[in-house]
Amino acid sequence: MKSLAKKLTSTFLGPVPVSRSRALAISERLTAVTSLTSSLEYITHQRQIRRGGLNDWTIARGMHASSTRPTRRLLDAVGNPRTTKALHVARIAASAALLAPGNARWRGAANVFLGLSNAALYPRHRYGTDGSDQVSSFVQTAAGLARLSSQPAVQDALLWYVALQANLSYLVSGWVKLLGEPWRDGSALNGIMRTRTYGHEGLWKLTNRYPVPARYLAHGVLALECLFPVAYLKGGMLARPVMASAAAFHVANGYFMGLGRFITAFEAMHPMVAYTSAPKSHPAVAGRDDRMLKATASMAAIGVTVAGFLAAMRRMRATDPWPHGRVLTTRHGNELHYNERVSEDDSSPVLVFGTGMISTMEHFGWITDKLVEESDYGIITYSRAGYGPSKRRSSSPFTLQESVDDLVDLVEGAVAKGRPVYLVGHSLGGEIGRRAAAELGDRIRGVIYLDSSHPDELTRSKQQQDSADRLKDGLNMLSGSLRAGLGATLVRPRWVHDLPAEVRSRAFAQYADSRLWRAGLREWDATEADFHRFSGDLPAISAHALVLSAQRTVDRDPEQLLMHNELGAAHRGEGRIVHNSVIEGADHDTMLTDARLGGDVGRRILEFLREVEGHDGDADSAAGGSRGSAKGTHGSKGNQSKEAR
Structure with a gap:
């Protein structure tokens, strides 16, 4: 009986140890799927960037009228339909190449290109983009720089950067939701599912038929996001259930809300979370450099002090x-x-x-x-x-x-x-x-x-x-x-x-x-x-x-x-x-x-x-x-x- 309990505990609880190289490999492939899907969608929906479309550049460029002349020229160059198409074709090729096996240094350049080109194309596709594109951009840039560096300390700092961003994204999203009454009273899920943009008629009917489970589910999402950093407690004891719950959450978003790219985009951060949450004594992460965490904590403490001082001065x-x-x-x-x-x-x-x-x-x-x-x-x-x-x-x-x-x-x-x-x-x-x-x-x-x-x-x-x-x-x-x-x-x-x-x-x-x-x-x-x-x-x-x-x-x-x-x-x-x-x-x-x-x-x-x-x-x-x-x-x-x- 004790051995069974121990086996079940080890299955559902504990860290998810992955090595530095494996964390990079998994993350870059997941973001490559996101970029590939994204660019294929834009290529097949050309009407959105033509005159009169949702992202007609002749109209959208007006939002950048206050930018500097070099910035406007760069944006106009990217906004040209031929340039836009060429960039997406290049992104498709780079994404497909990254799906192939291997650890060559050229993969770092491909990742950096995908991250920077995504940022350059954002003003071009301002309407219709979502959080998955932003997540992919910073994960690809960080992974690319880590690939290009030969210093383990630099690589670990970049992996920590992505992991901390992941924790922050869940944490902020959860605490912002907590301020809204629909999430506190558990009615938010029903409200989202009845919208035209992100709703799902079948799930909306289920939430109406079973309001109590729907309330528990909404509160569960809230708890997951607000408490995501508990994955780091006690040597990553809760890393498995936390990351598994987050993965299920993104799959549900992809299916019911039509946010398919969210699955691969946000899951691309999880290998970095797994790598950094495992105890340093584990062989898979031996030699991991955690100075980035200490530096971030110090900067956060300084930031809190400065913010408190500014708030006091502003109140005065x-x-x-x-x-x-x-x-x-x-x-x-x-x-x-x-x-x-x-x-x-x-x-x-x-x-x-x-x-x-x-x-x-x-x-x-x-x-x-x-x-x-x-x-x-x-x-x-x-x-x-x-x-x-x-x-x-x-x-x-x-x-x-x-x-x-x-x-x-x-x-x-x-x-x-x-x-x-x-x-x-x-x-x-x-x-x-x-x-x-x-x-x-x-x-x-x-x-x-x-x-x-x-x-x-x-x-x-x-x-x-x-x-x-x-x-x-x-x-x-x-x-x-x-x-x-x-x-x-x-x-x-x-x-x-x-x-x-x-x-x-x-x-x-x-x-x-x-x-x-x-x-x-x-x-x-x-x-x-x-x-x-x-x-x-x-x-x-x-x-x-x-x-x-x-x-x-x-x-x-x-x-x-x-x-x-x-x-x-x-x-x-x-x-x-x-x-x-x-x-x-x-x-x-x-x-x-x-x-x-x-x-x-x-x-x-x-x-x-x-x-x-x-x-x-x-x-x-x-x-x-x-x-x-x-x-x-x-x-x-x-x-x-x-x-x-």
């Missing part, structure tokens, strides 16, 4: 108030930080700007610049509780009404009684402003909606419904990643570069700080629950209104234009001015962040304000009242522009 920058900024404590105990530029003339209107969800008050930079340059209107920009330097102190569960109350308190506390107020809100900030206007009553002269949210959008808009399903997972992933210190790996997004120069660093510091995303996640949960409870019509608001819609928003979803028209209709009444218009060429964000479009928004706001002020001034004159002209501000316009953000 993100929460640092603007010079001359002010603080107001609301009824909920929240501390709102705001900047103001207010004329000394009591009759001059004040515009209070409210941001969208996961947005910063620096987003209004171009608009406030326009207002400062061409008017003396007062401007207040503020960060909602939890954003930027503002702090949420309330211990009650968060609701949208809390943000509405905060805005009401800000207007009451920061704007002198009797001064006309306009609420300007982008996205969710528009909906918060609409509700605050209803509570503030006569204190609000007008509401300006910038591609605003509508409380019925999650019910009426198919696009909003679809994006809502993905938004929560995205927020969880980014919030968790930033809390783990990965903010140091973020690259400044395009919209940050498009903002006025003096606010870019502050905007990016907030974007790369987990605090912004936690606040956004809190707001999204409250917004989703609130919007799903909405029914009926929007209540009437006794104030003028300007509703500006982004063209790309309403082009993608005409229902949004109808809802934006309803926002304006809620303000209609005798003596009130209501305008609805579309900002051509703008999307939801660029209407703020693009200099030209933001300036256009600012111009339209000015035209609206002057029309309203003229209209109300005439009404006051007719009633025997008078309204002074707004004049005089503190400081220069350059300083005012900064304070207004």
Whole structure:
């Protein structure tokens, strides 16, 4: 009985010892199959690279317009259909040659060629490529360099590189999945199988019929990826079951999801994992050089330290108030930080700007610049509780009404009684402003909606419904990643570069700080629950209104234009001015962040304000009242522009 148990244990548990040369031989042949399959597919699907095809280079090359001239010339050369075809023919020949037996040094050159040519062809086949091509590229390059080197230490370092990349790919994939609710509750498998791109009707029906086993299977995949490095514990005791499970996972992906190249591509990393996870005392790996592992651990420790330091510095920058900024404590105990530029003339209107969800008050930079340059209107920009330097102190569960109350308190506390107020809100900030206007009553002269949210959008808009399903997972992933210190790996997004120069660093510091995303996640949960409870019509608001819609928003979803028209209709009444218009060429964000479009928004706001002020001034004159002209501000316009953000 003991001998049987020992035999079973040795069969299913323990390391998978392979020698250095055998690990290289198996890996290069598996990646050769991947490259051969890939190039044969591209050769037989020429229509995809012809004019009008999925990868028409005359269109795809536009994505590299910002690259250097030598890079563009190289890409254009590769993008030429004849060059593309010639490269694939050469890749087919090299791949077929690598399938033959032998250990000659020319195999290293063939591997390097396959790896580099795959990288060069990636922009050419941008749409339709998948992770298998990227995996093959780095495995082939590493295997080729190992073949070309005569130093065992260099070869071991390259094998360790592939093995560590394998562990990282599974580990990151698993922990990212863990942030998504569908994987945690086990419903992800059913959701994937019902999609058109990667789904499988038969397996989808099985997951519907047997939900409990489907849940266990989803959790098993999650555990496999999150715990893949356990293959290295106790001399590789768990290497066999871990690699066998991973192999079964890739075969299933290939069959059910149509990702056939994934099988050979990802399995090509496993021989390196087997070689590096075996105990060094095993004869098959005798003399293995493990300095690469120690060097990587040291670099990782340094990286974690640097990332922690950068995160702390970024948090300080993100929460640092603007010079001359002010603080107001609301009824909920929240501390709102705001900047103001207010004329000394009591009759001059004040515009209070409210941001969208996961947005910063620096987003209004171009608009406030326009207002400062061409008017003396007062401007207040503020960060909602939890954003930027503002702090949420309330211990009650968060609701949208809390943000509405905060805005009401800000207007009451920061704007002198009797001064006309306009609420300007982008996205969710528009909906918060609409509700605050209803509570503030006569204190609000007008509401300006910038591609605003509508409380019925999650019910009426198919696009909003679809994006809502993905938004929560995205927020969880980014919030968790930033809390783990990965903010140091973020690259400044395009919209940050498009903002006025003096606010870019502050905007990016907030974007790369987990605090912004936690606040956004809190707001999204409250917004989703609130919007799903909405029914009926929007209540009437006794104030003028300007509703500006982004063209790309309403082009993608005409229902949004109808809802934006309803926002304006809620303000209609005798003596009130209501305008609805579309900002051509703008999307939801660029209407703020693009200099030209933001300036256009600012111009339209000015035209609206002057029309309203003229209209109300005439009404006051007719009633025997008078309204002074707004004049005089503190400081220069350059300083005012900064304070207004």
